[in-house]
Amino acid sequence: MSEEHRFETTLVYPADPAQKLPPDPDFSRDNRLRAAGHPEMPGALPPSLGGHDRGYSPEDLMILSLSECHLLTYLVLAQKSRIAVRRYEDRATGRLGKGASGMTQLVEVVLHPKVTVGRGTDLAAAQALHERAHRHCFMANSVNFPVLHEPEIVEET
16 A cells, blocks of 8 residues: 555535625535535534534534544454454544643544444454554544544344
8 A cells, every 4th residue: 555645625615605604793604525526515513613413514524534434444454354244333422622722622532333243253353453443543543632432342133
């Protein structure tokens, strides 16, 4: 694998030519997120900060990025370890607060992956892969806050 990979995205504001713009006090933060070859996604300010839930916020995207990176890394490690993953679901949470600098930032993300593995799988080995996945996840290695994981491994019924 090459040591360097490049990625490009596009963000467009306003999302709709009719939306209110600054300096209107009720200006919209709605935007459109794009990456070549992928469906366009709506972006927005989160409801907890005065926005709405019709678009992905930067906080949503950061948490999703960490969750997906852990998933993809886990799947590669599972394949190499010959562990049959039947289903993987993660309910990830993030906490926004004051960082060490006093600025507002994500201060912690906790991944809660629930992995269903094939009957007869070594459950301890499947569990241990989460620590390795965390160590090798590009995104977790790129942030300055803790990314924790509380995995659950279940055998298919």
